[in-house]
Amino acid sequence: MKITVCIGSSCHVKGSREVVETFKRLIEEKALQDKIELGGTFCLGSCRDGVCLEMDGQIYSVTPATAEEFFISEVLKKI
Numbered sequence: 001m002k003i004t005v006c007i008g009s010s011c012h013v014k015g016s017r018e019v020v021e022t023f024k025r026l027i028e029e030k031a032l033q034d035k036i037e038l039g040g041t042f043c044l045g046s047c048r049d050g051v052c053l054e055m056d057g058q059i060y061s062v063t064p065a066t067a068e069e070f071f072i073s074e075v076l077k078k079i
């Protein structure tokens, strides 16, 4: 599975780096390196919605505060 986090300027300001760090930590903690490919992308066109990410062709929006919850409820469910 591929998760691509937007690192465009608007999402960067809203904390995309922290979101990426959180995902990296969780992937390591849960030893999912073989199952999840984490990448970055430029603007996904939904700047208003906070830190955007694409997973399985769908766009989601998270914040540094909700990234862990998103990972547990949405990402782990799909693995």
Ligand code: FES
Binding pocket: 006, 007, 008, 009, 010, 011, 012, 042, 043, 044, 045, 046, 047, 048, 051, 052
């Ligand atoms: S900068 Fe992230 S969606 Fe535009």
